[in-house]
Every structure is written in C-alpha cells, then in structure tokens.
Amino acid sequence: MSTRTVRMDDASEATLADLQRRTGLSISEVMRRGLRAYERELDADITRRPYEVYQSLGLPREGESALAPAAKAKEAIADVIRKRHEQ
Known part of the structure; x- marks a missing residue:
C-alpha cells in the first residue's frame, strides 16, 4: 500500500472532518470510498461510446x-x- 500527500483547502478539510465524524471511518477509508464513488459517477456519465x-x-x-x-x-x-x- 502506498502513502500519498494531499493538499486540501479549508472547505475540503472541513468536509473530510465532517464525513469522518458522521461515519466514524478513518481518513483513508473516507478517501477510498470517495474515489470509488467518483469512479462510478464517471462511468455512469459515459453514455455514448x-x-x-x-x-x-x-x-x-x-x-x-x-x-x-x-x-x-x-x-x-x-x-x-x-x-x-x-x-
């Protein structure tokens, strides 16, 4: 597993903290789930080949x-x- 450094603005940092608080998940798990959700969103947007x-x-x-x-x-x-x- 690799380690990444990510720069976030204040609003993104607040969103991350809020998601952690509401779900009880770690930062890493919130980020992983966010990436998977974004991937699904992009896949759904590709309607025409x-x-x-x-x-x-x-x-x-x-x-x-x-x-x-x-x-x-x-x-x-x-x-x-x-x-x-x-x-």
Whole structure:
C-alpha cells in the first residue's frame, strides 16, 4: 500500500472532518470510498461510446454518396457537426 500527500483547502478539510465524524471511518477509508464513488459517477456519465458518436454524425455509410468532394471533406464534416449541435 502506498502513502500519498494531499493538499486540501479549508472547505475540503472541513468536509473530510465532517464525513469522518458522521461515519466514524478513518481518513483513508473516507478517501477510498470517495474515489470509488467518483469512479462510478464517471462511468455512469459515459453514455455514448465513440462509435455511437460517429454514427450520429450523419456521415455517408459504405456505398452511399459523399456529401462533398474529398478536397472539401473537412469543411463538410464541420458543417454536419455544427448542424447537429444546433438541433
């Protein structure tokens, strides 16, 4: 097990002390549980995977016509993305 040094502002220190008092847990256990809770929160926030984002862009699929010539592809993709964000 490793040892870490963490700098906390006064508000964070007060929150940590309050959590310790209310739960009876050690500082280490409060920190471990906080990290696990934050990890679960991040995992729950990831609702769309990169391929799902790609599919939602409205780009042509295999066998479909392109939106623009290859020389203007970046511009065309930017337009598609911009239009999606306006909706």
